[in-house]
Amino acid sequence: MSSNIFGIDLGTSNIKIYNRADDTILVEKNMIAIENKSTLFAYGDSAFEMYEKAPANIHISYPLSNGVIADIKNMELLVKYFINDLSRGNVRPADYYIAVPFDITEVEKRAFYDLIKESGVKARKILVVEKAVADGLGMDIDVKNSQGVLTVNVGYDTTEISILSLGGIVLSKLIKIGGLKFDDAIRSAVRKEFSLIIGGKTAENVKISLKELEKEGRGAVVYGRDIVTGLPVERELPTSMIDECLMELFYTIIDSIKVILERTPPELAADIYRHGIYLTGGASQVSHLAELIHKGTGLKVNLSENPVTSVALGLAKIIKEDNYKSVAYAIEGMSK
Numbered sequence: 250m251s252s253n254i255f256g257i258d259l260g261t262s263n264i265k266i267y268n269r270a271d272d273t274i275l276v277e278k279n280m281i282a283i284e285n286k287s288t289l290f291a292y293g294d295s296a297f298e299m300y301e302k303a304p305a306n307i308h309i310s311y312p313l314s315n316g317v318i319a320d321i322k323n324m325e326l327l328v329k330y331f332i333n334d335l336s337r338g339n340v341r342p343a344d345y346y347i348a349v350p351f352d353i354t355e356v357e358k359r360a361f362y363d364l365i366k367e368s369g370v371k372a373r374k375i376l377v378v379e380k381a382v383a384d385g386l387g388m389d390i391d392v393k394n395s396q397g398v399l400t401v402n403v404g405y406d407t408t409e410i411s412i413l414s415l416g417g418i419v420l421s422k423l424i425k426i427g428g429l430k431f432d433d434a435i436r437s438a439v440r441k442e443f444s445l446i447i448g449g450k451t452a453e454n455v456k457i458s459l460k461e462l463e464k465e466g467r468g469a470v471v472y473g474r475d476i477v478t479g480l481p482v483e484r485e486l487p488t489s490m491i492d493e494c495l496m497e498l499f500y501t502i503i504d505s506i507k508v509i510l511e512r513t514p515p516e517l518a519a520d521i522y523r524h525g526i527y528l529t530g531g532a533s534q535v536s537h538l539a540e541l542i543h544k545g546t547g548l549k550v551n552l553s554e555n556p557v558t559s560v561a562l563g564l565a566k567i568i569k570e571d572n573y574k575s576v577a578y579a580i581e582g583m584s585k
């Protein structure tokens with residue numbers, strides 16, 4: 250069997266690519282910087298480095314939005330460059346396994362297939378895997394033999410809540426809440442309470458360091474621009490204020506989990522009750538979310554050991570173990 254196989258999880262903020270050749274996962278920002286509307290200036294983590302700091306002639310963007318491809322040309326360019334890097338400049342024919350959300354249209358799903366086909370990466374075979382199924386495998390759940398697994402993936406733009414049974418999806422809902430909305434809520438609260446404008450990266454850092462700050466009993470020190478004076482200032486934000494501004498978003502996620510639970514066939518409820526919720530995705534790590542989900546649903550919450558890479562780890566399992574191959578499928582009419 251050829252070792253030229255890639256597993257791709259296109260996240261809105263991070264692209265994760267499993268490379269069978271060296272059994273590793275690349276994690277880079279899914280971002281592109283274009284200079285003067287035409288020239289590629291930077292991509293991945295280096296594009297993110299410039300975000301919110303670049304001059305006006307350099308446009309930096311995420312080609313994905315809400316889990317679907319919003320800017321096909323730039324997404325193709327990114328896939329091409331990342332695969333070229335992983336292939337050390339010598340792209341050879343390869344098989345591609347791509348993870349897609351369940352709760353999107355057929356046209357949006359097909360766009361993931363077309364993306365790989367058109368990005369000049371010499372795709373030999375393109376197979377699709379439901380993101381939640383890969384997530385389950387990546388969290389070491391025996392998804393093929395379990396009758397009722399509830400996964401919740403809190404990403405950057407979206408949260409995907411899914412019920413799996415016997416290797417397939419029974420129910421899935423993609424809601425437009427994730428790490429970005431958490432950052433935006435922090436920015437609005439800081440603006441309102443402190444008349445201070447902070448950047449998206451600053452808000453993200455506050456969110457990520459929240460657990461640590463609470464443990465140490467310290468506030469978050471941030472730099473921003475005072476709305477009244479227009480001058481740069483330093484402020485210390487109390488963690489209680491950050492917690493408070495995130496609550497509404499947390500409760501919307503919890504309510505959506507409850508709606509999915511209410512619609513779950515009763516025959517699957519026993520396994521879900523026994524095993525609890527499997528929580529993953531980068532933004533699932535935000536302080537207090539897991540405990541509130543536990544309180545709100547009464548279910549045990551299992552935390553992923555690799556929240557950012559759980560989907561890619563699942564793809565790796567499918568690629569490496571024949572037993573799981575059946576969960577990957579070709580999009581009808583487009584398989585080779």
Ligand SMILES: Nc1ncnc2c1ncn2[C@@H]1O[C@H](COP(=O)(O)OP(=O)(O)OP(=O)(O)O)[C@@H](O)[C@H]1O
Nearest residue numbers: 260261262263404405406407428530531532534535
């Ligand atoms: N320790 C942490 N605490 C809180 N949030 C975190 C932490 N680490 C990463 N994040 C957040 O996780 C998000 C990225 O997660 P992930 O890579 O799972 O998303 P994605 O797959 O790119 O997005 P999507 O699933 O919406 O397409 C970002 O919003 C980031 O700020």
